[in-house]
Amino acid sequence: MLELIDVTxxxxxxxxxxxxxxxxxxxxxxxxxxxxxxxxSSLMRIAATITRPTSGKVLFDGVDVVARPDALRRHxxxxxxxxxxxxxxxxxxxxxxxxxxxxxxxxSSKARIAELLxxxxxxxxxxxxxxxxxxxxxxxxxxxxxxLADPRxxxxxxxxxGLDPQERxxxxxxxxxxxxxxxxxxxxxxVSDIESVASxxxxxxxxxxxxxxxxxxxLNLARGRVWExxxxxxxxxxxRMGHVVSxxxxxxxxxxxxxxxxxxxxxxxxxxAPDLEDVYLGLVHPHPSHASGGFR
Amino acid sequence: MLQTIGGTxxxxxxxxxxxxxxxxxxxxxxxLGYLAVPDAQARFVILNIGGYRGVYDSAYVGTAxxxxxxxxxxxxxxxxVRGAIEHDERTGVGRLVAATPLRTPAxxxxxxxxxxxxxxxxxxxxAATAAVMQFTRAEDRxxxxxxxxxxxxxxxxxxxxxTAAAALLFETLPLLRGGIGNVGWFFVWLTVAxxxxxxxxxxxxxxxxxxxxxxxxxxxxxxxWKRHSSFSLGLTQEPEPLKSFPxxxxxxxAEFLGGRALLxxxxxxxxxxxxxxxxxxxxxxxxxxLTPRQTPATEPELPPAPAYRGLPATxxxxxxxxxxxxxxxLTIIVREATAWWWLGAAILAAVGLAVPxxxxxxxxxxxxxxxPVLLWSKLGTRHQSDGMESxxxxxxxxxxxxxxxxxxxxxVTALLGLTPLVRMAASGDTPGMTAWLGGALLIPxxxxxxGTLTRTPRLFQALYPALWYCAFNGLxxxxxxGAVRDGDTPAGPHPxxVTALAGSLLALTLxxxxxxxxxxxxRHA
Numbered sequence: 097m098l099e100l101i102d103v104t105x106x107x108x109x110x111x112x113x114x115x116x117x118x119x120x121x122x123x124x125x126x127x128x129x130x131x132x133x134x135x136x137s138s139l140m141r142i143a144a145t146i147t148r149p150t151s152g153k154v155l156f157d158g159v160d161v162v163a164r165p166d167a168l169r170r171h172x173x174x175x176x177x178x179x180x181x182x183x184x185x186x187x188x189x190x191x192x193x194x195x196x197x198x199x200x201x202x203x204s205s206k207a208r209i210a211e212l213l214x215x216x217x218x219x220x221x222x223x224x225x226x227x228x229x230x231x232x233x234x235x236x237x238x239x240x241x242x243x244l245a246d247p248r249x250x251x252x253x254x255x256x257x258g259l260d261p262q263e264r265x266x267x268x269x270x271x272x273x274x275x276x277x278x279x280x281x282x283x284x285x286x287v288s289d290i291e292s293v294a295s296x297x298x299x300x301x302x303x304x305x306x307x308x309x310x311x312x313x314x315l316n317l318a319r320g321r322v323w324e325x326x327x328x329x330x331x332x333x334x335x336r337m338g339h340v341v342s343x344x345x346x347x348x349x350x351x352x353x354x355x356x357x358x359x360x361x362x363x364x365x366x367x368x369a370p371d372l373e374d375v376y377l378g379l380v381h382p383h384p385s386h387a388s389g390g391f392r
Numbered sequence: 393m394l395q396t397i398g399g400t401x402x403x404x405x406x407x408x409x410x411x412x413x414x415x416x417x418x419x420x421x422x423x424l425g426y427l428a429v430p431d432a433q434a435r436f437v438i439l440n441i442g443g444y445r446g447v448y449d450s451a452y453v454g455t456a457x458x459x460x461x462x463x464x465x466x467x468x469x470x471x472x473v474r475g476a477i478e479h480d481e482r483t484g485v486g487r488l489v490a491a492t493p494l495r496t497p498a499x500x501x502x503x504x505x506x507x508x509x510x511x512x513x514x515x516x517x518x519a520a521t522a523a524v525m526q527f528t529r530a531e532d533r534x535x536x537x538x539x540x541x542x543x544x545x546x547x548x549x550x551x552x553x554x555t556a557a558a559a560l561l562f563e564t565l566p567l568l569r570g571g572i573g574n575v576g577w578f579f580v581w582l583t584v585a586x587x588x589x590x591x592x593x594x595x596x597x598x599x600x601x602x603x604x605x606x607x608x609x610x611x612x613x614x615x616x617w618k619r620h621s622s623f624s625l626g627l628t629q630e631p632e633p634l635k636s637f638p639x640x641x642x643x644x645x646a647e648f649l650g651g652r653a654l655l656x657x658x659x660x661x662x663x664x665x666x667x668x669x670x671x672x673x674x675x676x677x678x679x680x681x682l683t684p685r686q687t688p689a690t691e692p693e694l695p696p697a698p699a700y701r702g703l704p705a706t707x708x709x710x711x712x713x714x715x716x717x718x719x720x721x722l723t724i725i726v727r728e729a730t731a732w733w734w735l736g737a738a739i740l741a742a743v744g745l746a747v748p749x750x751x752x753x754x755x756x757x758x759x760x761x762x763x764p765v766l767l768w769s770k771l772g773t774r775h776q777s778d779g780m781e782s783x784x785x786x787x788x789x790x791x792x793x794x795x796x797x798x799x800x801x802x803x804v805t806a807l808l809g810l811t812p813l814v815r816m817a818a819s820g821d822t823p824g825m826t827a828w829l830g831g832a833l834l835i836p837x838x839x840x841x842x843g844t845l846t847r848t849p850r851l852f853q854a855l856y857p858a859l860w861y862c863a864f865n866g867l868x869x870x871x872x873x874g875a876v877r878d879g880d881t882p883a884g885p886h887p888x889x890v891t892a893l894a895g896s897l898l899a900l901t902l903x904x905x906x907x908x909x910x911x912x913x914x915r916h917a
Contacts, residue, residue, distance in 0.1 A: 141782075144785075144786045145785075145786060146782065146785040146786055165788075166788040166789060169786060169787060169788035170788050172786055174783070174786035176782035176783055176786075177782075178779065178782065179779060179780060179782050179783040180778045180779020180780050180783075181778060181779075181780060181783075182724050182774065182778050182780070183778065184724065184727035184728060185720075185723065185724065185727065189720070189723060192716065192720065193716075193717070193720030193723075193724075194784075194787065195713075195716075196713040196716035196717045196720060197713075197717060197784065197787045197788070197789070197792075197793055198708075198713075198787060198788065199710045199711070199713055199788060199789065200708050200709065200710055200711075200713065201709045201710060201711035201713070202711070202713075202716060203709070204706060204707065204708050204709035205708070207704075207706040208704050208706045208708060211704030211705065211706060212704055215701070215702075215703070215704065225727075238783070241783070243703065243704070244708070245708045246703075246704075246707060246708050251786075270703075273702070273703065274703070
């Protein structure tokens with residue numbers, strides 16, 4: 097349905113944000129995981145037709161959307177990482193304006209806006225100017241606008257920023273529901289956001305696609321390479337110098353560490369079951385001074 | 393302390409010179425330098441002393457270019473350096489600075505110094521251009537650095553300091569912080585800089601009176617100063633090329649130098665004055681204007697729904713939505729207008745009905761068509777200023793949105809000009825009505841083009857009052873609305889030409905949006 101083929105984006109000054117990425121997306125949720133500056137947002141903006149790629153193609157149902165962006169825009173729900181709204185409009189007026197921009201008829205947009213305001217629990221505040229909304233409430237308006245036209249493709253960039261824990265859970269459930277028959281592309285650097293909903297995960301760093309697979313496939317990368325050990329504070333520094341450390345807790349007995357390494361980091365180290373955070377760290381931060389501990 | 397101020401100012405200056413707009417301002421300085429020393433046969437002049445100009449030696453070229461800089465940099469430079477504090481607020485740097493030991497006067501002094509450095513660099517480019525122009529015009533190729541540069545130091549730089557201070561002062565005053573300040577500065581400039589050219593002006597802010605006296609003394613010695621000789625500084629077209637005379641250079645009297653030094657001291661005091669009320673980006677103390685996203689909620693947060701209950705059941709349907717887009721754009725504009733604005737509009741409408749028919753086009757219409765300048769100036773900039781570019785960029789048919797925005801601007805223009813139009817129709821003033829139509833089409837086109845090209849309302853806020861002032865004061869070639877009359881007919885450009893210009897500006901806007909549309913957010917890399 098949505099294809100990104102050998103997409104590259106160079107910014108002024110020669111910075112390459114996206115470096116030859118290829119992805120094919122069908123119904124389901126793709127979680128895009130990567131550190132800040134990995135190129136996630138650039139890739140999302142390219143997929144959302146906001147940024148033109150320096151080279152490569154973006155196809156939607158076989159149509160080149162770099163040349164004809166409206167082919168995708170009519171079926172797209174996009175929630176950017178940062179956005180504002182006209183502060184003097186109410187939520188209902190704002191959504192009505194955006195529905196008109198989408199080309200939706202008055203009758204259907206009126207009904208859908210009412211339903212969407214109910215979905216994000218803003219009906220009570222629908223007559224309040226957006227300038228008086230908190231960041232979290234504005235984020236909910238953003239979610240509502242992304243769903244205005246019942247999109248076939250949903251692209252959400254760091255969507256849970258500014259949402260409280262309860263709202264995060266609700267939003268993730270909604271995304272999972274949407275992903276049943278739509279393309280959902282979700283980017284985040286919060287591993288738990290992806291872990292709970294995405295059936296397909298892509299890890300990116302430095303503008304490149306490092307790995308893509310199901311959570312199970314990615315976990316297999318780290319199997320037998322995650323260790324837990326208890327060391328003295330003095331030894332902890334040495335371990336940290338030589339390995340990728342995914343967690344470290346100071347306790348009364350010493351420092352409990354979780355280490356990613358091909359071989360046991362010490363004789364006392366015991367193997368541990370990997371989780372996605374271990375995989376992510378192993379892929380994104382292979383330790384420079386150590387031959388092992390990275391999965392690239 | 394001085395080291396802190398210098399370091400802060402230098403950091404600010406570096407940040408500004410790395411923005412693309414800085415290169416444009418330097419280019420503008422080069423163009424101004426070129427215009428200040430026109431070809432001997434040119435009919436357009438910046439400086440005219442009773443039909444004469446000085447021979448193009450270092451003293452005259454330096455003085456003429458410095459005067460042009462003092463006049464035009466005071467106007468344009470204000471808009472160039474305006475926004476130093478707003479930039480700190482927008483980027484969040486202000487809050488970081490507010491948490492450091494840097495005192496408010498030191499912060500303001502640094503901002504003032506940074507403003508001076510930006511404008512001073514333009515003066516530097518002008519001085520270099522002046523040297524090149526003197527050499528190119530080849531009337532006297534011997535470049536005397538002292539004679540060339542002294543006028544820049546004593547005439548242009550004090551005005552630069554005054555402009556830098558005024559920009560800072562305006563930014564810290566809530567009323568003058570936005571569009572009112574931008575429009576207001578044109579009239580301040582008109583009064584202080586242009587009015588200062590008059591021999592009856594109480595204070596010689598520009599330094600031009602001293603220069604005029606020096607010119608007059610030399611010309612009197614040479615017997616070419618006539619009783620009715622006049623002086624003009626600006627950009628005018630003359631019936632024939634100016635004659636030249638050798639000029640000795642700018643006399644540096646103690647009185648003149650003292651006046652210039654006093655101007656610099658006054659500028660510094662004006663720059664530091666806001667320390668009395670500047671709240672260091674603290675919203676709790678009614679601090680600097682916050683962007684919409686950062687506006688604290690003034691009403692209670694609504695809790696999320698207890699559970700997710702599924703997606704909306706109504707399927708979307710599509711149709712013609714231009715009318716609703718237009719309604720949305722009009723709502724956005726109308727909500728920005730305060731009750732006071734509407735009261736003013738109503739009074740102007742009443743004026744349009746009450747004035748004698750001979751005053752409808754020259755008085756009532758121009759007054760009606762300057763009132764919405766701040767609303768027009770937001771055309772093409774609202775999505776940017778409200779932080780909506782990233783959101784709206786993924787919506788289809790951007791041209792349709794732009795056309796809706798333009799039509800909303802046209803509706804405001806037509807509404808404000810309605811009573812003068814009715815009066816013209818009642819008196820059978822068909823040429824006036826045709827000119828009205830041209831003007832009504834041009835204003836939103838100019839506003840939308842300026843806003844789309846620069847993504848800020850500032851260009852239109854600087855440009856339109858100047859254009860309007862020219863038309864209101866009888867300058868027929870720039871009369872876009874039919875205010876200047878030759879008998880019963882408008883003396884300005886033909887309405888078809890105005891309409892063609894409006895169409896070209898609208899086409900330029902649409903082309904700009906197309907070219908830019910796919911790369912809106914490249915700067916957020």
